[in-house]
Amino acid sequence: MQEKWIKKSPDDFPVRPNLTDYKKEYRSFKWEDVALKFEGLPSGGLNIAHEAIDRHANGPLSDKTALLWLGQDGEKRTFTFAEMKKETARFANVLKSLGFAKGDRVFTLSTRLPELYIAAMGILKNRNVLCPLFSQFGPEPILQRMQRGDARALLTTQRLFKKKIRPLLDQLPELRYVFLIDAEEDESEQVRSLPRLMEQASDIFEIPPTDPEDMSILHFTSGTTGMPKGVVHVHKAVHTHWMTGQYALDLHPDDIYWCTADPGWVTGTSYGIITPWIHGVTNVVDEAEFNAEHWYSVLQDEQVSVWYTAPTAIRRLMRIDNDPTQEFDLSSLRLIQSVGEPLNPEAVVWGAEKLNMPIHDNWWQTETGGIMIANLISQTIRPGSMGKPLPGIKAGIVHHNEDGSVTEITEPLKEGELALKPGWPSMFRGYLHNEEKYNKSFTGGWYLSGDLAYRDKDGYFWFVGRADDIIKTSGHMVGPFEVESVLMEHPAVAEAGVIGKPDPIIGQLVKAFVSLKTGVEASEELKRELIGFGRKKLGAAVAPKEIEFQENLPKTRSGKIMRRLLKAREMGLPEGDISTLED
Numbered sequence: 001m002q003e004k005w006i007k008k009s010p011d012d013f014p015v016r017p018n019l020t021d022y023k024k025e026y027r028s029f030k031w032e033d034v035a036l037k038f039e040g041l042p043s044g045g046l047n048i049a050h051e052a053i054d055r056h057a058n059g060p061l062s063d064k065t066a067l068l069w070l071g072q073d074g075e076k077r078t079f080t081f082a083e084m085k086k087e088t089a090r091f092a093n094v095l096k097s098l099g100f101a102k103g104d105r106v107f108t109l110s111t112r113l114p115e116l117y118i119a120a121m122g123i124l125k126n127r128n129v130l131c132p133l134f135s136q137f138g139p140e141p142i143l144q145r146m147q148r149g150d151a152r153a154l155l156t157t158q159r160l161f162k163k164k165i166r167p168l169l170d171q172l173p174e175l176r177y178v179f180l181i182d183a184e185e186d187e188s189e190q191v192r193s194l195p196r197l198m199e200q201a202s203d204i205f206e207i208p209p210t211d212p213e214d215m216s217i218l219h220f221t222s223g224t225t226g227m228p229k230g231v232v233h234v235h236k237a238v239h240t241h242w243m244t245g246q247y248a249l250d251l252h253p254d255d256i257y258w259c260t261a262d263p264g265w266v267t268g269t270s271y272g273i274i275t276p277w278i279h280g281v282t283n284v285v286d287e288a289e290f291n292a293e294h295w296y297s298v299l300q301d302e303q304v305s306v307w308y309t310a311p312t313a314i315r316r317l318m319r320i321d322n323d324p325t326q327e328f329d330l331s332s333l334r335l336i337q338s339v340g341e342p343l344n345p346e347a348v349v350w351g352a353e354k355l356n357m358p359i360h361d362n363w364w365q366t367e368t369g370g371i372m373i374a375n376l377i378s379q380t381i382r383p384g385s386m387g388k389p390l391p392g393i394k395a396g397i398v399h400h401n402e403d404g405s406v407t408e409i410t411e412p413l414k415e416g417e418l419a420l421k422p423g424w425p426s427m428f429r430g431y432l433h434n435e436e437k438y439n440k441s442f443t444g445g446w447y448l449s450g451d452l453a454y455r456d457k458d459g460y461f462w463f464v465g466r467a468d469d470i471i472k473t474s475g476h477m478v479g480p481f482e483v484e485s486v487l488m489e490h491p492a493v494a495e496a497g498v499i500g501k502p503d504p505i506i507g508q509l510v511k512a513f514v515s516l517k518t519g520v521e522a523s524e525e526l527k528r529e530l531i532g533f534g535r536k537k538l539g540a541a542v543a544p545k546e547i548e549f550q551e552n553l554p555k556t557r558s559g560k561i562m563r564r565l566l567k568a569r570e571m572g573l574p575e576g577d578i579s580t581l582e583d
Contacts, residue, residue: 091122134264230432240426369426471500
């Protein structure tokens with residue numbers, strides 16, 4: 001099974017030198033030791049904002065650049081840790097002066113502006129709960145999340161307020177305030193000018209005692225058909241942020257770090273805000289949307305050394321026939337990590353060939369709060385693999401028994417559900433207002449991820465597909481990701497999405513939706529060629545029997561191909577929740 005996933009031998013991607021030898025640390029790792037990395041609040045307890053901002057501002061990193069912001073119009077702004085301490089204190093004081101109590105939910109709906117990052121830390125300082133929304137959501141998904149999350153305040157811009165929020169106000173009776181980032185004057189007692197409030201607020205704020213188990217962030221995940229689920233995280237999650245920044249992202253004090261994820265998603269908060277600042281690292285934030293030349297320019301001009309991005313962005317870069325290292329100076333770049341959906345083996349190979357370094361995939365979920373499994377810089381990469389569990393994480397493959405129990409599968413290459421032993425610090429603490437759903441996520445001492453995977457004899461984990469994506473054809477169980485990855489090896493293919501289509505004889509047939517690289521023309525001849533290519537690589541039972549060309553495949557705004565939407569459209573079924581669908 002494993003050989004189908006690897007285009008090149010693992011020896012083609014050997015361990016590369018890094019700044020720390022982690023082997024000894026791995027063997028002796030204890031979560032109790034991670035707790036010692038944090039200063040703790042003078043008033044007692046643990047608060048993410050103190051550890052990310054204030055402790056650096058109070059020490060030798062005071063004058064170091066914390067936030068390097070690149071505006072879409074060419075503007076550049078920098079904030080030191082000392083400046084961030086003052087600005088986040090102002091926002092915390094704004095909330096405090098307006099009577100916001102511990103646990104009140106404050107939502108954010110903004111493009112990647114400095115005020116958003118300042119507010120995120122200010123919210124946590126006042127022990128309120130940060131509830132990020134993606135700025136490209138339409139009114140309905142915004143309303144669903146704010147109602148379900150008991151929104152008390154919203155930070156946004158005048159444009160987004162006028163376009164998306166004002167029509168919803170009558171349906172949000174508990175919403176006390178709207179803070180407008182770019183309004184010079186208050187619109188009403190409820191709709192306030194953030195600049196005026198910040199100007200009046202003190203830049204000194206003492207963070208109240210914070211229990212490590214106090215709620216810190218509420219993220220929403222979209223359901224297949226039902227309402228979005230509110231995923232509860234706590235301040236103690238910062239222990240996982242530190243560990244993963246150390247081992248998966250290999251962050252060091254002199255790094256320049258860039259995470260391309262929007263803070264409307266969990267990656268954009270866990271790794272676009274918290275993790276780099278926990279490590280005292282300069283965090284690059286780019287307001288502009290994806291543009292290949294611009295992205296390469298950011299890597300070059302800001303001398304980015306650690307880059308965290310998504311498979312969708314990588315595939316977009318792969319579409320372009322160029323040699324980035326000849327056109328741009330990327331000599332500062334030493335590590336690329338990818339997350340959001342499984343990274344196709346072809347993309348790992350492309351990174352090695354075009355960027356002079358392979359791209360490291362990793363796996364985690366909104367519910368896990370942080371990276372759980374990764375291809376580390378200090379380990380050999382196996383293209384197509386998630387990698388190995390990080391220290392302090394116990395992962396396994398489990399089989400579901402008829403009586404509802406689960407049994408761990410210890411034999412290599414046997415597929416089952418990927419599961420984790422509970423207890424890591426960033427494990428979600430609940431689904432808001434849905435305890436029954438939360439309890440169903442745990443069985444037999446395991447957290448059940450809903451992802452199917454297998455483990456090879458060397459301990460690397462390999463993604464097969466979501467449990468509800470698996471295709472049953474002629475008695476075979478086919479993982480869509482395996483078929484998609486093989487199709488992407490064809491020089492004409494940019495992206496592929498694979499579903500099971502009902503068939504009266506074989507149960508389901510494998511159908512692939514394919515978008516082609518720039519300059520490639522769709523044709524019946526190319527369809528036949530791709531079907532033959534798939535059969536040669538995968539065998540007739542697994543290869544797609546139908547190919548359909550689409551210019552763009554439906555994806556979430558965080559970059560995941562929406563296979564369920566492809567299937568619903570193919571079969572004429574209800575599309576379910578499409579609030580996260582990319583425009």
